[in-house]
Amino acid sequence: MKIILVSHGRFSQGLKDGVQMLLGPQEDIEAFILSAEEPPTELGARLAAALSPEDEGNSVFFTDLYFGSPFNQVVELSRTHDIYHVTGVNLPALLEAVVVRNSGQSCEEVVAAAMAASEGSIKDVRKLLAEQVNEDMGEEEEWR
């Protein structure tokens, strides 16, 4: 199964780097960058060219921004290609998706894993630490 990352600027390449830093070298992850100079339709043409017949029904796209140009191009691609598409990708979601993909599960399961991992993955850390102080003042759980 192919995982294809598409973003405004180099974010997709950075996500790929991050995944490989954590999980080691990965096969079948491609990063596509939309630069400020490139017309979005050209990105769309590059994406279409990257899909081979065996990728039909067997590729998951991750785009960075709901209703952004990469998102729109991938939606356009889905008119003529059988693809899975998740938008608003972040590293926690992608990591989980790659792990599930590598364990040999289906595209549906990869998408579900990414969605589940993204939930609650953005945190207000100042608030989190303050909450932890309150918890500590309550009943602190000790290792016994």
Added chain:
Amino acid sequence: MRNVVLARVDDRLIHGEVVSVWTPTLSANAILVVDDDVAKDDFNKRVIKSLAPEGVKVFVSSVEGAIKGLLKDPISGERVIVLAKSPITFARIVDAGVPLKEVNLGGMGLRGDRKTFIKNVAASPVEVEAIREMRDKGVHVFYQLVPEQAVIEVDEALGRAGKE
């Protein structure tokens, strides 16, 4: 002994690899951080506890306290990941009679008198001895960053370190 599903040396303690990869893969529901310094540092303790993944209890304990708890009978349903910054800690735990079967070397950064041991794991001479000591007692000590990667045995690295 309590049900330890992973004993891992990682000087980053709780971080991405442990939270996102090892914890779900092993269905762990408790993480025990064993470190005398962290156990005394309330701020650090709080940060570590706030990193707890959903449904996972995080404990921070001194080495002595950790040993006491680990030696107790297993608690039904409990699956513990034990984390420490150095293999010396695990050698102490094993010395105290905790029958750990395996110790995973995950992350040990190059610093102080540490030298590259295996891949991105570096070990000081004292740490190499701790690894050797555990292995001689029948503990399976191995390098593996994430479950997806192949296990690398320490024998060759121990041989290399012995010749220096």
